Amino acid sequence: MKRYEALAETLAQDIRNGSLPAGTRMPSIRKTVAQYGVSPSTAFQAYYRLEERGLVRARERSGYYVAGPTGRTLPPPKARPSQKVSTEVDISRLVFAVLEAARDRELVQFGSAFPSPELFPWNRLGKSLARAGRDLDPWYSVNDLPPGNPVLRQQIGLRYLGAGAPQPTDDIIVTNGALEALNLCLMAVTQPGDVVAIESPGFYAALQALERLKLKAVEIPVDPVDGVDLDALEAAIGRHPIKACWFMTQFHNPTGASMPEDKKQALVALLTRHQVPLIEDDVYGELYFGDRCPLPAKAFDTDGLVMHCSSFSKTLSPGFRIGWVAPGRFGEAIRHLKLMTTLSAGVPTQVALAEYLQHGSYDKHLRRLRHVLETRQGQMITAIGQHFPDEVRVSRPDGGYFLWVEFASGFDALALHRAALAEGIAIAPGPIFSARQGYRNCIRLNYGHAWDARAEAAVATLGALARAQSVAAARR
Structure with a gap:
């Protein structure tokens, strides 16, 4: 790292942690x-980099001043109160209706669950895939059955080691994306009718998985800054026979x-005391904006209760559908479920990704990707500050690519979603992130x-639509 880049990162860290608040000279x-x-x-070069x-x-x-959109600081959204009863989940119809828009290339894709495909190194991945097809050993079709290609698992293990959370390579199980890993984990520790603690707001695929497996949800509130409310979680464990937790501990979808790390450690300690397994969804973990990869909750697990799930879909190759799980004590059950359901992840893609990770400059790609995402976050927050209603609250995460925007009470996000679609803009409305269709x-x-x-x-149009709806809501 060059000196100006190191200085820019030091100053950026002071901005992120609040040592240099928005508006400060x-x-x-x-x-x-x-x-x-x-x-x-x-x-000067460091300041130019921060400005960029x-x-x-x-x-x-x-x-130079710390960026505060249009001279005002946008406060973070508020945490919501906890839920005291379990809920049967019925969310898929709404989710499918909303996500259908994500397939339309003509729309401005603010509602997409993926970053732009233009950010991925497709040419280099294509070469790795061609090499894998040309040199593929016929025995790979047998050898790469669960737990998966040994070279790929070794490369994944090296990434755990580099992040400061070493995992035994032999335990890592390759899956068809992180979503399969998460579903296999859920199946390994629950039966129909069981209660699972999920985040609120939370990832809609978790809600759909509970719905499909006929599980009940207890929603644990998420603070839009530092994540799951541990007091609410402990109270919920006291009230309900919770069989598992499905949480996203860093760069949470949808709040960011x-x-x-001390809170992750406390989370693992709490669940260990009560012997409740944690399914840790960590697909955004390598999209951090700071100077080091944050430790997952898995790093603090000494009892094998944390099943850590991730993939390359958000960082490298969505279409390859390669994920994995570090399953702790549940490895045998998850391997058996994998064999009983989809048998194996695609063999050529496993081999291709193993080759890319060995020779394709993945870390260089990630550094460039993080820089682009952080720059775009600042640009979108600035535009929101210029165009959205004055009472809006917005998250400013330290990684990932999502913003959580909260309007005043009485605002109708589904109505905004419909109005935005009519203007060629896709957004993700809050109700798809809750079993009770809240937010x-x-x-x-x-x-x-x-x-x-x-x-x-498109942000200006959204702002105009939101302002009009806010005025109408205030008159009611």
Whole structure:
């Protein structure tokens, strides 16, 4: 890392952790040179880098200031109260109706669950796939049955090691994407009618999995800044026979929240005391904006209760459908379920990804991807500050590619969704993220697609639609 990049990252970290709040004047170039022992050129380059990432803004004859959209700080959304009863889940019809829009290329895809496919290294992946097809050993079709291709599992194991959360390579099970891993974990520890603790708001695929397996949900509130409410979780464990928890501990979908590492450790300790398994959905973990990969809850698991699930779908190749699970004590059950359901993940894609991870500069790709996503986040938040109603609240996560936007009470996100579609814009309304179809005044926006004049105009249109609805709601 070059000196100006290292300095920019140090200052960016101070902005993210609140040491330099929005609107604060940044240290002058002269002071930065003296404080960090760098040249004026290095300091200027660092500030240019921060400005490019949307973290600071230059004011004529005044210096640089921490970015605060249109001069106002957008506060984070509020946490919601906990739920005291379990709920039968019936959400799929609404989810399918909303997600149908994600297939339309003509729409501005603020509602998509994936970043732009243009961000992935398709040419290099294509070469790896061609090489895999050309050199494929016929015995791979047998050898790569669960737990999966040994070279790929070794490469995944090395990533755990590099992140500071080592896992035995022999335990890692390759799956058809993270969603299959998560479903296999759920099947391994529950029976129809059981109660599962999920996040609120939470990932709609978790709701659909519970619905399909005829499980009941207890929704645990998520603080949009630091994740699951542990007090509410402990109270829920006391009230309900909870058989498992399905949580996203970092860069949570839809809020972007990340649990601090001490809170993840406390979560694992709480579940260990009560012997409740944790299904940890960590598909966004490598999309962090800081200087190191945050530790997953799995890193604090000493009792084998955490099943850590991830994939390459959000970082490298959605269409390859390759995920995995580090299953703890549940490995045998999950391997058997894998054999009984889909048998194996695609053999050529496993071999191709193993080759890419060995020789394809994955970490270089990730650094570029994180930089693009952080820059686009700043651009979208700035546009929201310019165009959305004054009372709006918005998350500012430290990674991933989702913003959680909360409007005033009485706002109708489903009505905004319909009005936006009519204008060629797809969004994800809050009700699809709750078993009770709550969060009707919230939406999720994806900033992982190209930020251009069309995207900026779409935010302005959304803002105009939201302002009109806010005025109408206030009159009722």
